[in-house]
Amino acid sequence: MHTTKIFIKKNKIGNYLKHAREHYIRDDIYCGFESCDKCTRATSNLSSKHVNKCNLLKNNHYLILDTNVILDQIDVLDENVIGNVIILNTVLKEVKHRNMPIYKRLISIIENPSRHFYIFVNDFNKGTYLKQELTELINDYNDRCIRKACSWYIEHIPDETFVLLTEDKNNRAIAQQEDIPAYSIVEYVQNLTANENLIDKLAKKEFQEKFNAADIFPPHLTIVEIDKGIKDGRLHQGTFRASRDNFLEGSVNIQSFEEDVILRGYSNLNRVIDGDVVAIEVFQKDQWVSPSELVLEDDTVNALDDNLERKELEISKQRTSKKNIKPTGRVVGIIKRKWRQYCGILQEGSAAVYHLFLPADRKIPKIRIETRQAETLKTQKIIVAIDSWPRNSRYPNGHFVRALGKIGDMKTENEVILLEHDVPHSQFSEEVLSCLPKLPWLITEEDEKVRVDLRGIDICSVDPPGCTDIDDALHCRPISDDKLEVGVHIADVSHFIRPYTALDTEAASRSTTVYLVNKRIDMVPDLLSSNLCSLRGGEERFAFSCIWEMDHNANILNTKFHKSIIKSKRAMTYEEAQLTIDDKTQTGSLAESLRNLNKLAKFLKKRRMDNGALVLASPEVKIMMDSETHDPIDVEVKKLFETNSMVEEFMLLANISVAEKILNDFPDCAVLRRHPEPPALNLEPLVKAGKHLGFEINIESGKKLAESLDQATRDDNPYLNTMLRILATRCMLQAVYFASGTFQKHEFFHYGLAVPLYTHFTSPIRRYADILVHRLLAVSCGADATYPDLMEKKKTAELCQNMNYRHRMAQYAGRASVALNTHLFFRGKIQDEKGYILYVRKNALQVLIPKYGLESTLYLGKKDEKLDIFTYNEEDQTQRCADVVFHAFDPVTIRLSMDSKNIQHEKFVLQLVFPVIEGFSVPPLEDVEMPEPEIPHKKRKK
Structure with a gap:
């Protein structure tokens, strides 16, 4: 049988259209019980062997859940104690609509046979389907459907007990009136016979009355009030970003303002957490402030801590520079929370069952949780989720999710890094692994017919030492006296990864x-x-080749693309390739190929630089590990060779060539990469730093900026230019992937590379963007067929959004891993090192130590204590003490040690060695050479 639903909808021109939608009702949908003789048998994970034991009920029973139980208590449902659960299709659809991550977690539980969860399609079952009343709210309708399904099960399987778990008091009361056993999830879990530590995992919206103190924060506006305020122009919407240096400050990016709006002080932040979408009220201009120059850490314990009040007062008294004021405001409401699960540790000294949790991410506030496992958990890294943040609590309320492992254990610490940066890292599923080719994998005659055979060409790869995912290789050979053939060969990963698998x-x-x-x-x-797609030396592999004809000045005469079969002659490191080029006794074809590639690369690089490409910098660090213990034994800045630049130039050229091809053939759905020009405001710190040093940094164009940076050198400070480039890097916007049909042509420009078109084609083993580009290029070349999603602009844009997010998180995770291992290396060490001042702050100096690629803070005085001996000049951003003046980029010598008292946030402690300031500097260690005394000094040419 079927029913027909009628929908009346108003179209764009004001006419009303009637839509009819049929809803088929069946009487053969399986209830899931093996003992049932009324239903047609199908697969079910429900099992009479699993027993739910709860003191509220005498018998074993089966659970039926409402939507909010799943959304709020998924961490409880993750536990094996809970089993024989019936998930109604009505509930499953609502969970999917409201929270996709939780929906995916629920599906993984349902698909696990040992958990005994079963989906019952109640909305298509003749005995449980209900028609929605015309005036009935969707929530009331869903609750009625859930109760109907419970009653049906009670009647259908009379020998079993069925229990409804619902967080809605009204729904619970109605269910009990209808003779349906119904409880709240909290009540049920607290009475489980084998609840073990399950109570700790209950999401808690409020804590006990003992925490119901006076309000600390103003109330948030309702969504209705927020909508009205935004429409009226009184309020503005944006995403909150917490400051890394000051827990009492953050900012919100708003489209109608050129600059971010500053939020300062606990009351004005009003329970906002990094990433939340908020509604803010912007103050009148006479209340605007300049960004704080203070470096503040949240080390307070509770809302009444004098330390917090002192810090609030200190930041509120900060003098505001009229030249540097920014729009300022306060949070009045939350539009969308960006809460996630957080890694961290319990704070020492907490009492009873209520404890403070310290997140690993400094931008996240402490979280109050309830746990009876504190003695066990205090030595563990744990995961906690936020449930609520009442007005009367300085901290949000949350619940314990699970323990990760011992604090300090490297496996645990790596897990924390991956979780904190949302890196998917579970093992590949059987379904994924079933898509892989079977070994031994062999090239067939059919493969040879559709690919260009390049196995006879001297091709080689050049990569870092120990690289196993080799996705690019090169060749260069003469084809006439004045022409060279140059090839970039990229692993054909898209051959193995097919769409929709x-x-x-x-x-x-x-x-x-x-x-x-x-x-x-x-x-x-x-x-x-590491195997079938890796272009390993001496092994036949599938590749996608970009081949150019060039003259000896690297001018491109012709370009072609095709799928190929290659056999790399050798997998080389950058250093090995450099030695081969430099060793004139090596005259073989590979050596000549590398020399020609290196020569051509220099032409390509010069041309890029002449066009205005930027050479930026960031301190890249290499951690040397002990082969047995895997402990860090040395930290050094990565050494670069000419061959690094050689490979880079040809990868850039291949990416540019492919971008031109795919955009020409697919103007709406080409996957490209753009680097927006930074607004002048972003570059202000760079311009100011240059001005203080006596250099004019011209930011009219990328080319002018590149020229300015090239000229900003000083013989007495050889590292100065590198630091300027580091600062320039931090002023840039991020490069992002995008679908060509979503931007105007002039927005495609890549500012850093100074090219109108760019994409990623050269690393498909490690970037999904490159796989999409390979598929587009294969269609262009006639080497593969297209598929619907590849030509869908909206779908491509969604993929680009995820790729941008994952790429950013991967970068942060990599940096966090380097920081962790650097900390391990310095534990127990005290040494003096040469450094340079990167930034001058009101109460601190940010110091860069080039030898280790480290950046850390030298506080100008004891923590939370103002030192009168230093005077901060906000106009020229200097710190003065008697005759010593600290400017940005000045060299200093510092004492470097590791403070491990806070096991959650180990940090470097810096002490000044030189220049010598009586009562503040420490004497040097004997083996450190003191820098020349001219800099810093009191006289500096303007």
């Missing part, structure tokens, strides 16, 4: 390979990343 879905979700110190989280399974 589980392998493709997983690769798209992960989007990128993540590199930690001594650990790699692959985007694709190891069989592909």
Whole structure:
């Protein structure tokens, strides 16, 4: 049988259209019980062997859940104690609509046979289907459907007990009136016979009355009030970003303002957490302030702590520079929370069952949780979720999710890094692995017919030492006296990863390979990343080749693309390739190929620089590990060779050539990469720093900026230019992937590379964007067929959004891994090192130590204590003490040690060695050479 639903909808021109939608009702939908002789048998994970024991009920029973129980208590449902659960299709659809991550977690539980969860399609079952009343709210309708399904089960399987768990008091009362056993999830879990520590995992919206103190924060506006305020122009919407240096400050990006709006002080922040979408009220201009120059850490314990009040007072008294004021405001409401699960530790000294949790991410506030496992958990890294943040609590309320492992254990610490940066790192599922080719994998005659055979050409790869995911190789050979053939050969990963497969879905979700110190989280399974797709020396592999004809000045005469079969003659490191080029006794074809590639690369690089490409900088660090213990034994800045630049130039050229091809053939759905020009405001710190040093940094164009940076050198400070470039890097906007049909042509420009078009084609083993580009290029070349999603602009844009997010998180995770291992290396060490001042703050100096690529803070006085001996000049951003003046980029010598008292946030402690300031500096260690005394000094040429 079927029913017909009628929908009346108003169209764009004001006419009303009637839509009829049929809803089929069946009487053969399986209830899930093996003992049932009324239903047609199908697969079910429900089991009479699993027993739910609860003191509220005498018998074993089956659970039926409402939507909010799943949304709020998924961490409880994750536990094996809970089993024989019936998930109604009505509830499943609502969970999917309201929270996709929780929906995915629920599906993984349902698909696990040992958990005994079963989906009952109640909305198509003749005995449980209900028609929605015309005036009935959707929530009331769903509750009625759930109660109807419960009653049906009670009647259908009279020998079993069925219990409804619902958080809605009204729904619970109605269910009990209808003779349905109904309880809240909290009540049920508290009475479980084997609840173990399950109570700790209950999401708690409010804590006990003992915490119901006076309000600390103003109330948030309702969504209705927020909507009205935004429409009236009184309020503004934006995403909150917490300051890394000052827990009492943050900012919100708003489209109608050129600059971010500053939020300062606990009351004005009003319970906002990094990433939340908020409604803010912007103050009148006479109340605007300049960004704080203070570096503040939240080390307070509770809302009444004098320390907090002192810090609030200190930041409120900060003098505001009229030249540097920014729009300022306060949070009046929350539009969308960006809460997630957080890693961290319990704070020492907490009492009873209520404890403060310290998140690893400094931008997240402490969280109050309830746990009876404190003695066990205080030595563990744990995961906590936020449930609520009442007005009367300085901290949000949350609940314990699970323990990760011992604090300080490297496996645990790496897990924290991956979780904190939302890096998918579970093992590949059987469904994904089933998509892989079977070994031994062999090239067939059919493969040879559709690919260009390049196995006879001297091709080689050049990569970092120990690289196993080799996705690019090169060749260069003369084809006449005045012409060279140059090839970039990229692993043909798209041959193995086909659209709409589980392998493709997983690769798209992960989007990128993540590199930690001594650990790699692959985007694709190891069989592909380190074997079949890796262009290893001496092995036949499938490739996608970009071939140019060039003259000896690197001018491109012709370009072609095709799929190929290659056999790399050798996999070389950058250093090996450099030695081969420099060793004139090596005259073989590989050596000549590398020399020609290196010569051509220099022409390509000069041309890029002449066009205005930027050479930026960031301190890249290499951690040397002990082969047995895997402990860090040395930290050094990575050494670069000419061959690094050689490979980079040809990868850039291949990416540019492919971008031109795919955009020409697919103007709406080409996957490209753009780097927006930074607004002048972003570059202000760079311009100011240059001005203080006596250099004019011209930011009219990328080319002018590049020229300015090239000229900003000083003989007495050889590292100054590198620091300026580091600062310039931090002023840039991020490069992002996008679908060509979503931007105007002039917005495609890549500012850093100074090219009108760019994409990523050269690393498909570790970037999903490159796989999409390979598919587009294959269609362009006639080497593969298209598929619907590839030509869908909206779908491509969604994939780009995820790729941008995953790429950013992978970068942060990599940096966090380097920081962790650097901290391990410095534990127990005290040494003096040469450094340079990167920023001058009101109460601190940010110091860069080039030898280790480290950046840390030298506080100008004891923590939370003002030192009168230093005078901060906000106009020229200097700190003065008697005859010593600290400017940005001045060299200093510092004493470097590690403070491990806070096991959650180990940090470097810096002390000044030179210049010598009586009562503040420490004497040097004997083996450190003192820098020349001219800088810093009191006289500096303007």
